[in-house]
Amino acid sequence: MKIEKKFFQHLRKGSFFKEHEKILVAFSGGGDSVSLVQLLLSVQNVYHLDIHLAYVNHDLRKTSLEEERFVRQFASQYNLPLHVKKWQEGKKLTSGIEVSARNFRYDFFAELLKREHFTKLLTAHHADDLTETIVMKLIRGSHFFRLSSLSERRKFQHSELIRLLLPFSKSELEEYLQEKNQHFIFDESNESSKYFRNRVRNEVLPFIKKENPAYVQAMNNFSKTNEYLRQFLQKTAQGFFKENLKKNTLSGLKFLSREERFIYLMMFFENRLEINKHQLEETLNLLEGKQFPKEVQLTNGNILQIHADNVTIL
Amino acid sequence: MKIEKKFFQHLRKGSFFKEHEKILVAFSGGGDSVSLVQLLLSVQNVYHLDIHLAYVNHDLRKTSLEEERFVRQFASQYNLPLHVKKWQEGKKLTSGIEVSARNFRYDFFAELLKREHFTKLLTAHHADDLTETIVMKLIRGSHFFRLSSLSERRKFQHSELIRLLLPFSKSELEEYLQEKNQHFIFDESNESSKYFRNRVRNEVLPFIKKENPAYVQAMNNFSKTNEYLRQFLQKTAQGFFKENLKKNTLSGLKFLSREERFIYLMMFFENRLEINKHQLEETLNLLEGKQFPKEVQLTNGNILQIHADNVTIL
Structure with a gap:
């Protein structure tokens, strides 16, 4: 068989x-x-x-x-x-x-x-x-490696x-x-x-199968590559944090490009704190400003206080 | 207005x-x-x-x-x-x-x-x-940051x-x-x-809009984050290559984890050579083996020859 x-x-x-x-x-x-x-x-x-x-x-x-x-x-x-x-x-x-x-x-x-x-x-x-999982996450809004x-x-x-x-x-x-x-x-x-999953199953899956008969391979490749990426970013960020950051501060981000800051910030908050993309973007903008301290209100009631050279979570 | x-x-x-x-x-x-x-x-x-x-x-x-x-x-x-x-x-x-x-x-x-x-x-x-572009690329099979x-x-x-x-x-x-x-x-x-794009427009877009009325924000966030990621990876890889690689060789990859190798390999070939995910995976497997030289047949007729400590493109 x-x-x-x-x-x-x-x-x-x-x-x-x-x-x-x-x-x-x-x-x-x-x-x-x-x-x-x-x-x-x-x-x-x-x-x-x-x-x-x-x-x-x-x-x-x-x-x-x-x-x-x-x-x-x-x-x-x-x-x-x-x-x-x-x-x-x-x-x-x-x-x-x-x-x-x-x-x-x-x-x-x-x-x-x-x-x-x-x-x-x-x-x-x-x-x-x-x-289904990939499509659901894409539609609901998700990071690249969370897809x-x-x-x-x-x-x-x-x-x-x-x-x-x-x-x-x-x-x-x-x-x-x-x-x-x-x-x-x-x-x-x-x-x-x-259920959302069932609606994706009944309304989107048939379309995907018809358009790409090799969808099994495509989705598996995609998923595997994302997993590699997640591990790569985690390791790279850990290395960076170890060298550049004191606990709970982001002062080491100062000399980076906006893109690097964004990725490191995202990895910094990953598993530490619930922060959405809007708040992340706001943090990024504030870090680039000149007046301190500044605050970002987080979803779970926490406040992120940004000083000239460090960040406190209140 | x-x-x-x-x-x-x-x-x-x-x-x-x-x-x-x-x-x-x-x-x-x-x-x-x-x-x-x-x-x-x-x-x-x-x-x-x-x-x-x-x-x-x-x-x-x-x-x-x-x-x-x-x-x-x-x-x-x-x-x-x-x-x-x-x-x-x-x-x-x-x-x-x-x-x-x-x-x-x-x-x-x-x-x-x-x-x-x-x-x-x-x-x-x-x-x-x-x-539409994101959905098309996802269905056809694409890297994370190419979505x-x-x-x-x-x-x-x-x-x-x-x-x-x-x-x-x-x-x-x-x-x-x-x-x-x-x-x-x-x-x-x-x-x-x-046209594929029109089929996505007529058959998938209405579903996405219904399931997530905030799809505009979700897709823009997704796209922007992907762009940050692409730039982050390019810069990280460039730094790595500058320090570790001689021109067109991959010997510096030897001491990395499989995930790091994959990402660096992908960035290495990006803009250099047409290589698909299967060939990338094959290269990765060969690099981890012990017998050299080995060869990967690429789509455009090129051959990737992998030696113990370098890679040649023939």
Whole structure:
């Protein structure tokens, strides 16, 4: 089967696993995670992976009972240890429900990783998810290197989160399951135009696929290059700060061009302080002025006080 | 009128003009360039600009005669010197026609700038053009900082090309012309789904506007930040190359992380050699290997030969 070969080559090229690792798959019973497990099973006799599944019953849908039944049956059919948790707070559908549900899932995964000593957490994000994320962020407004947050691998707790399906399109995965005659749970909330992601999926993705049949490669390249860039900028900025800045001051920026200032300022605030592009631009303008002290009002109530040769956060 | 005030503030904030400059406007008679001229006329008594129009009759459309008549009448109504050129090659519609037409226009502008000593060239690109460009490049596959090429100002010959309408949406401009009861030429080729840009305009732009009514600000921020980034990377890379590299060799890259290597390699090839992302990645992999020499076949027939401590372009 063509896709299994491609998956195997992807695994080898990326050196994602050693043999005999104990890995945890975030499993929903949907097509994406069912594909991921099937593909992992296809390399089972090469890597001898100890595959566990983690399933959260969000209890949000009428079909949750049926879903959990399918998940339990799937796990037992393939003899895979299954970890199940029910989300109790899920009873009322609030607007922040997606974020809460996500946090709940990842807390559960973190707890399992720690308790059961898994070496990797695997999620089933694929090229269509990646594309959606990039388009959503672009439309909502985002920095260049924030345009994708679905990196192929990133630290997660003391372990690693790996997304092995990014080089695969959703239709490729669906075809695979069809060929294998493998049943999966259809999540009708994926269709609802209540969510921004679904609207992007239904209204923009078809356009992108039609205009660029090689969108999977394009989006993966884009995402990877952005990740390189983020790491490059972080390292460059750290080096600069180490040499030029006292803690929480920006005096070392004085002799730079506006472009350099902007990038260093952005990296300076990254992870330190919530600052939006407008405030960043304002800070930049103030730094270039001559009268001090000056103040920038930040979103979270903080005030940035700019003196002639340093910056204080109040 | 609100938009004229916004335009005036934009001009002041950006310090685009001194008084009494002699400027050339790329004029098509369409809504965008008519808006630009009207807005420039609204600041006429502040900046005392000497405004000239440059019009190319592409002779591609049946309506070209009517179009040229409108352009001549508009110029004489507002007493603006008009420079007209007819495109002779335009008789057969080939697939590369858009690029040829564009080259012809800019050659004409360059010729005028030189002959008549204009200090600025102005085009009427607005926020919708910017958004279309970003979306097109994203879909077709592009580097992070290449995602927008519509910068607010850039060098053009010995002069400068300025896009003053980027902070304005197309609908804002159309409303303005309607209020002023100002006629303009409707270019029906803007509707044709033969062109990728038009398909993006008709199928994706409405979605973006609906999802983010502040898309003008978002796209302008994105574009500006990308421009800062491009300049930052260029400067950082130049500094690095100056210290570490002999001409056309990459030996200085040896002691860097993969991310740094990637970015420096990308900047190294930028403007030097046509190299795509796949070839860049291949070069990167080869540089990390141990056996030399190695070769990467480039698109344009060049071969990149990688030795243990240098790189040759054959």
